[in-house]
Structures are given as structure tokens and as C-alpha cells.
Amino acid sequence: MSCSYDQQYFVQPGDTLYLLAQRYNISVIGIEQANPDIDSTNLLVGQRICLPLPPCENGLQYIVKPNDTLYHIAQMYNVSPETILNKNPAVNLYQLQIGQAICIPPSIDVECPMDRFHIVRPGETLGELAIRFNIPLESLLAVNHHIDNPNQMIVGTKLCVPSPMVTPPVVDFYYD
Structure with missing residues (x-):
């Protein structure tokens, strides 16, 4: 199974496909289709699965890692914490969860006359x-x-x- 770095997830204690689908705003069927070899009723702690993350319109999908903070992520991507907060209104970015997906807006809003x-x-x-x-x-x-x-x-x-x-x-x- 091959998935991009941003899409890989390592199963944590208590994880279920349903909870992962809710956390990442994706469907259980989508997770199952991305991982045809997993037993959806028996996820193993530490097991690597691929998450078909939804697109992050005009931005970059970021997966929260251990010790991440909103301020650290903002610095890493050269954006303000407020900009990240505005891009993720449904997420409590002051209580980040490892493995949580957040959308990072572009660092500089470039006017692009070609719209490309x-x-x-x-x-x-x-x-x-x-x-x-x-x-x-x-x-x-x-x-x-x-x-x-x-x-x-x-x-x-x-x-x-x-x-x-x-x-x-x-x-x-x-x-x-």
C-alpha cells in the first residue's frame, strides 16, 4: 500500500474507522477503499493506513504531529496563527490532536492574473x-x-x- 506522507496515519488506541472519518471529515467507505487490505472491524494500534483527505482549497493539508502548536505550525508555513484559525473554523486549534488534519492557507496571497x-x-x-x-x-x-x-x-x-x-x-x- 502506498500513500503520500500527508495521507498516512498510524492507528492509535481507541481508533475506529467511524471516529477517523468524523475527525478528518471523510467517509468510512473512502477509508475502506483507500485501504482494501485492512480489517475494518479490527484495527491494530500502530497499523499504517491511508486517509483520503479532502482537498484543502487554496492551501495545503497538514497533519498534526507530536508537540505541534498553532504558533509552531504558523511559523513553519510563514502565516499568522489567525490566518490558520480563519481557514479552520470548525477545528479547535488550541487543542490540537496528533494526526488531525488542518488546512494551511498559502503563505503569500499572490495575485495571479492567469488564475493558475x-x-x-x-x-x-x-x-x-x-x-x-x-x-x-x-x-x-x-x-x-x-x-x-x-x-x-x-x-x-x-x-x-x-x-x-x-x-x-x-x-x-x-x-x-
Whole structure:
């Protein structure tokens, strides 16, 4: 079973699929479909399961880890605690639970005239993103003036993504 770092969860004492579904605002069926090999009636403490987390619109899904605080998470993603509170109105962020999913808004609200943007995720580089979106690195840098150091991307930063390069078709001319 393979799932992204943000989606993996290790079963804690007392966990049930129903309680996990409530905590993460997902369906029990969704958890079962993401984990076809688990026995849903007999979860094992420490067992790794994948959670099909709901999308975090215009942001990044973060899973609370041991010793996390609202202030620590805000610092890590270069946003204010109030911004995180506003993005998660149904969550008591002053009593974080390990494994709880919260939505982190982009660190900088970039105006993007093209309405195409990307939220930087862990491990992403500008070079990789330029290749993925089929645009020159220079174009990506040109429309994202808020990036101080392109070699050190801050997770959660909102990037404006220009339209991909369109390569004209190669036309061979044959003369008889």
C-alpha cells in the first residue's frame, strides 16, 4: 500500500474507522477503499493506513504531529496563527490532536492574473515545477516576484503558474 506522507496515519488506541472519518471529515467507505487490505472491524494500534483527505482549497493539508502548536505550525508555513484559525473554523486549534488534519492557507496571497496557481508542497523545487508545468524556469520566476531564494522554497507558498509553452508542430516539407 502506498500513500503520500500527508495521507498516512498510524492507528492509535481507541481508533475506529467511524471516529477517523468524523475527525478528518471523510467517509468510512473512502477509508475502506483507500485501504482494501485492512480489517475494518479490527484495527491494530500502530497499523499504517491511508486517509483520503479532502482537498484543502487554496492551501495545503497538514497533519498534526507530536508537540505541534498553532504558533509552531504558523511559523513553519510563514502565516499568522489567525490566518490558520480563519481557514479552520470548525477545528479547535488550541487543542490540537496528533494526526488531525488542518488546512494551511498559502503563505503569500499572490495575485495571479492567469488564475493558475500552485501551492508548494514538501520537497518541491522550482526547477521540478517548471518541468511539470512545461514552462521555462525564467518564466516561473518572472511572475513570482515574492520568491526571495528560488533554491529554498517554503512549503505552502502560493506560486502563479504561467500558461505552458506551446511547441509548434514540426512540419517537414517534401519536394518532388
